[in-house]
Amino acid sequence: MKSITINGSKRESVGKKATKSLRNAEMVPCVLYGENNPIHFAAKELDFSKLVYTPNAHTVVIKIDGKSVNAILQDIQFHPVSDRILHADFYELKDDKEISMNIPVTVQGAAPGVLNSGGTLSLNKRKLRVRAIPSNLPDTIIADISELQLGNKLTTSDLKSDAYSFLHPDNTVVCQVRTSRASILEDAEEVETEETETEETETEAAE
Numbered sequence: 001m002k003s004i005t006i007n008g009s010k011r012e013s014v015g016k017k018a019t020k021s022l023r024n025a026e027m028v029p030c031v032l033y034g035e036n037n038p039i040h041f042a043a044k045e046l047d048f049s050k051l052v053y054t055p056n057a058h059t060v061v062i063k064i065d066g067k068s069v070n071a072i073l074q075d076i077q078f079h080p081v082s083d084r085i086l087h088a089d090f091y092e093l094k095d096d097k098e099i100s101m102n103i104p105v106t107v108q109g110a111a112p113g114v115l116n117s118g119g120t121l122s123l124n125k126r127k128l129r130v131r132a133i134p135s136n137l138p139d140t141i142i143a144d145i146s147e148l149q150l151g152n153k154l155t156t157s158d159l160k161s162d163a164y165s166f167l168h169p170d171n172t173v174v175c176q177v178r179t180s181r182a183s184i185l186e187d188a189e190e191v192e193t194e195e196t197e198t199e200e201t202e203t204e205a206a207e
Contacts, residue, residue, distance in 0.1 A: 001137045003070070004051045005061045008041035028085050032062060032071060034092030039064065045085055052076065052085070055126075057103050059134065062090060070134065072101060093134045100167060102127040103138055105174060109146030113177035117150040120180040124173045128156065132164035141174075148177045 008030060011018065019029050022042050032039040041064050051058055051073060062069045071090040079086055093099065104127050113119040128141050138161075143154050153176035156166045166172075 001057065001059050001134075001139050003061045004047075004058045005063060006043045006047045006051070008043040008062055008064045010064060011040040011042050014040050023084075023086070028088055030088045030090060032064075032069065032090045032092060033074070034069075034071075035094075043088075048085055048088070055104050057101060057137075057139065059093065059137070060090060072099060095134060098131050098133050099137075100129055100131045101137060102129050104140050105143050106140040107175065108142050108144050111145040111148040111152075111177050113148050113150035113152060117177075118180055119150045119177040121145065121148075121175060122178050123175045125175070128159075128174070129167040130164040131167055136163040138164065143174050145175060145177075148175075150177055150179060152177055 011022075011029065014029075022029055026045045027042045028045050028048060030041050030043055032041065041062075043062075051060065060071045060073060062071050070093040072093060073088065074091040075089040077086040077088075078084065091099070105123070105125055107121070107123065111119070111121055114121050130137070130141075141159060143159065145154065148154065154174045155170065156168045156172045156174060157170035159174065160166070
Protein backbone atom coordinates (compact mmCIF):
# COMPACT_ATOMS: atom_id res chain seq x y z
CA MET A 1 0.00 0.00 0.00
CA LYS A 2 1.21 3.50 -0.86
CA SER A 3 2.18 5.93 1.89
CA ILE A 4 1.68 9.67 2.30
CA THR A 5 4.32 11.64 4.22
CA ILE A 6 3.25 14.21 6.80
CA ASN A 7 5.85 16.43 8.41
CA GLY A 8 5.00 17.40 11.95
CA SER A 9 6.44 19.25 14.91
CA LYS A 10 5.84 18.45 18.56
CA ARG A 11 3.36 20.67 20.39
CA GLU A 12 4.62 22.19 23.62
CA SER A 13 1.16 23.35 24.64
CA VAL A 14 -2.16 21.61 24.06
CA GLY A 15 -4.53 24.22 25.50
CA LYS A 16 -7.41 25.88 23.65
CA LYS A 17 -5.44 29.07 23.03
CA ALA A 18 -2.52 27.19 21.48
CA THR A 19 -4.88 25.07 19.39
CA LYS A 20 -6.65 28.16 18.05
CA SER A 21 -3.31 29.71 17.14
CA LEU A 22 -2.34 26.58 15.20
CA ARG A 23 -5.57 26.59 13.21
CA ASN A 24 -5.17 30.29 12.43
CA ALA A 25 -1.75 29.42 11.02
CA GLU A 26 -3.37 26.69 8.83
CA MET A 27 -1.91 23.94 10.99
CA VAL A 28 -3.78 20.84 12.20
CA PRO A 29 -3.49 19.68 15.84
CA CYS A 30 -2.76 15.93 15.82
CA VAL A 31 -2.18 13.04 18.21
CA LEU A 32 -0.20 9.89 17.48
CA TYR A 33 -1.22 6.88 19.54
CA GLY A 34 0.88 3.75 20.01
CA GLU A 35 2.42 1.51 22.64
CA ASN A 36 4.06 4.47 24.37
CA ASN A 37 2.52 7.73 25.56
CA PRO A 38 0.54 9.69 22.95
CA ILE A 39 2.56 12.23 20.97
CA HIS A 40 0.91 15.62 20.38
CA PHE A 41 2.09 17.33 17.22
CA ALA A 42 0.96 19.74 14.52
CA ALA A 43 1.15 19.48 10.74
CA LYS A 44 0.33 21.70 7.79
CA GLU A 45 -3.27 21.42 6.66
CA LEU A 46 -2.06 21.27 3.06
CA ASP A 47 -0.21 18.00 3.80
CA PHE A 48 -3.54 16.26 4.40
CA SER A 49 -4.97 16.86 0.91
CA LYS A 50 -3.63 13.65 -0.66
CA LEU A 51 -4.60 11.63 2.40
CA VAL A 52 -8.13 12.89 3.06
CA TYR A 53 -9.55 14.19 -0.22
CA THR A 54 -9.15 10.96 -2.19
CA PRO A 55 -11.06 7.69 -2.56
CA ASN A 56 -7.80 5.75 -2.24
CA ALA A 57 -6.47 4.18 0.95
CA HIS A 58 -3.01 5.11 2.23
CA THR A 59 -0.79 4.50 5.19
CA VAL A 60 1.07 7.50 6.61
CA VAL A 61 4.72 8.21 7.33
CA ILE A 62 4.80 10.82 10.10
CA LYS A 63 8.10 12.67 10.46
CA ILE A 64 8.56 14.42 13.79
CA ASP A 65 11.85 15.99 14.82
CA GLY A 66 13.90 13.79 12.52
CA LYS A 67 12.16 10.54 13.42
CA SER A 68 9.78 8.63 11.14
CA VAL A 69 6.79 6.60 12.32
CA ASN A 70 4.51 4.44 10.15
CA ALA A 71 0.85 5.00 11.00
CA ILE A 72 -2.72 5.08 9.76
CA LEU A 73 -5.31 7.82 10.08
CA GLN A 74 -7.64 6.68 12.84
CA ASP A 75 -10.01 9.64 13.16
CA ILE A 76 -10.43 13.11 11.71
CA GLN A 77 -12.74 16.00 12.58
CA PHE A 78 -14.00 18.71 10.23
CA HIS A 79 -15.54 22.12 10.88
CA PRO A 80 -19.33 21.80 10.31
CA VAL A 81 -19.50 24.97 8.21
CA SER A 82 -16.13 25.59 6.55
CA ASP A 83 -15.21 21.86 6.29
CA ARG A 84 -11.66 22.66 7.38
CA ILE A 85 -9.76 19.98 9.29
CA LEU A 86 -9.95 20.61 13.04
CA HIS A 87 -8.12 17.62 14.47
CA ALA A 88 -6.58 14.29 13.43
CA ASP A 89 -5.70 11.12 15.33
CA PHE A 90 -3.16 8.59 14.06
CA TYR A 91 -2.34 5.07 15.19
CA GLU A 92 1.21 3.73 15.01
CA LEU A 93 1.71 0.59 12.91
CA LYS A 94 3.66 -2.49 13.99
CA ASP A 95 4.90 -4.90 11.34
CA ASP A 96 3.57 -7.99 13.14
CA LYS A 97 0.30 -6.53 14.49
CA GLU A 98 -2.93 -6.72 12.52
CA ILE A 99 -4.95 -3.56 11.96
CA SER A 100 -8.38 -2.78 10.52
CA MET A 101 -8.81 -0.40 7.60
CA ASN A 102 -11.41 0.61 4.98
CA ILE A 103 -10.25 -0.34 1.48
CA PRO A 104 -11.91 0.95 -1.74
CA VAL A 105 -13.56 -1.49 -4.15
CA THR A 106 -12.53 -1.43 -7.82
CA VAL A 107 -14.89 -2.99 -10.38
CA GLN A 108 -13.12 -4.93 -13.13
CA GLY A 109 -14.51 -6.42 -16.34
CA ALA A 110 -17.86 -6.18 -18.13
CA ALA A 111 -20.94 -8.03 -16.91
CA PRO A 112 -22.85 -10.06 -19.57
CA GLY A 113 -26.04 -9.28 -17.65
CA VAL A 114 -25.48 -5.60 -18.46
CA LEU A 115 -24.12 -5.97 -22.00
CA ASN A 116 -26.51 -8.64 -23.28
CA SER A 117 -29.57 -8.56 -21.03
CA GLY A 118 -30.10 -4.85 -20.41
CA GLY A 119 -29.42 -5.00 -16.67
CA THR A 120 -27.78 -2.33 -14.56
CA LEU A 121 -24.80 -2.78 -12.27
CA SER A 122 -25.38 -1.74 -8.65
CA LEU A 123 -22.31 -1.17 -6.48
CA ASN A 124 -23.52 -1.77 -2.93
CA LYS A 125 -20.13 -1.36 -1.21
CA ARG A 126 -17.66 1.26 -2.36
CA LYS A 127 -15.35 0.35 0.53
CA LEU A 128 -14.81 -2.81 2.55
CA ARG A 129 -13.25 -3.05 5.99
CA VAL A 130 -10.40 -5.55 6.14
CA ARG A 131 -8.04 -6.80 8.81
CA ALA A 132 -4.39 -7.64 8.08
CA ILE A 133 -0.79 -6.98 9.03
CA PRO A 134 0.40 -3.71 7.42
CA SER A 135 2.44 -5.41 4.67
CA ASN A 136 -0.66 -7.32 3.48
CA LEU A 137 -3.02 -4.35 3.24
CA PRO A 138 -4.22 -4.06 -0.37
CA ASP A 139 -4.47 -0.78 -2.27
CA THR A 140 -7.89 -1.85 -3.52
CA ILE A 141 -10.31 -4.81 -3.52
CA ILE A 142 -10.88 -6.09 -7.07
CA ALA A 143 -14.48 -7.08 -7.86
CA ASP A 144 -14.42 -9.01 -11.15
CA ILE A 145 -17.90 -8.77 -12.72
CA SER A 146 -17.06 -10.49 -16.03
CA GLU A 147 -19.21 -13.54 -15.15
CA LEU A 148 -22.24 -11.76 -13.71
CA GLN A 149 -25.50 -12.54 -15.49
CA LEU A 150 -28.81 -10.78 -14.87
CA GLY A 151 -29.74 -11.30 -11.21
CA ASN A 152 -26.24 -12.44 -10.17
CA LYS A 153 -24.27 -10.84 -7.34
CA LEU A 154 -20.80 -10.78 -5.81
CA THR A 155 -20.50 -11.16 -2.03
CA THR A 156 -17.54 -10.86 0.30
CA SER A 157 -17.27 -14.66 0.31
CA ASP A 158 -16.48 -14.45 -3.45
CA LEU A 159 -13.63 -11.99 -2.78
CA LYS A 160 -11.82 -13.83 0.02
CA SER A 161 -8.04 -13.63 0.23
CA ASP A 162 -5.37 -15.42 2.26
CA ALA A 163 -3.61 -12.08 2.81
CA TYR A 164 -6.44 -10.39 4.72
CA SER A 165 -9.88 -11.03 6.18
CA PHE A 166 -13.12 -9.07 5.75
CA LEU A 167 -14.86 -7.62 8.78
CA HIS A 168 -18.23 -8.24 7.16
CA PRO A 169 -20.55 -11.27 7.03
CA ASP A 170 -19.78 -13.66 4.13
CA ASN A 171 -23.14 -12.87 2.52
CA THR A 172 -22.51 -9.10 2.33
CA VAL A 173 -23.41 -8.04 -1.23
CA VAL A 174 -20.64 -5.99 -2.85
CA CYS A 175 -22.24 -5.55 -6.28
CA GLN A 176 -25.03 -7.07 -8.35
CA VAL A 177 -26.70 -6.92 -11.75
CA ARG A 178 -30.32 -5.81 -11.44
CA THR A 179 -33.11 -5.69 -13.96
CA SER A 180 -33.27 -2.09 -15.17
CA ARG A 181 -36.45 -0.02 -14.90
CA ALA A 182 -36.32 0.63 -18.64
CA SER A 183 -36.23 -3.11 -19.32
CA ILE A 184 -39.24 -3.70 -17.04
CA LEU A 185 -41.20 -0.97 -18.82
CA GLU A 186 -40.29 -2.40 -22.24
CA ASP A 187 -41.44 -5.87 -21.18
CA ALA A 188 -44.72 -4.43 -19.85
CA GLU A 189 -45.29 -2.54 -23.11
CA GLU A 190 -44.64 -5.69 -25.14
CA VAL A 191 -47.14 -7.67 -23.04
CA GLU A 192 -49.72 -4.88 -23.37
CA THR A 193 -49.19 -4.76 -27.16
CA GLU A 194 -49.56 -8.52 -27.47
CA GLU A 195 -52.77 -8.46 -25.40
CA THR A 196 -54.18 -5.63 -27.53
CA GLU A 197 -53.36 -7.45 -30.78
CA THR A 198 -54.96 -10.64 -29.44
CA GLU A 199 -58.14 -8.78 -28.47
CA GLU A 200 -58.34 -7.13 -31.91
CA THR A 201 -57.86 -10.47 -33.65
CA GLU A 202 -60.57 -12.11 -31.53
CA THR A 203 -62.95 -9.20 -32.24
CA GLU A 204 -62.38 -9.43 -35.99
CA ALA A 205 -62.95 -13.18 -35.91
CA ALA A 206 -66.24 -12.72 -34.03
CA GLU A 207 -67.47 -10.23 -36.60
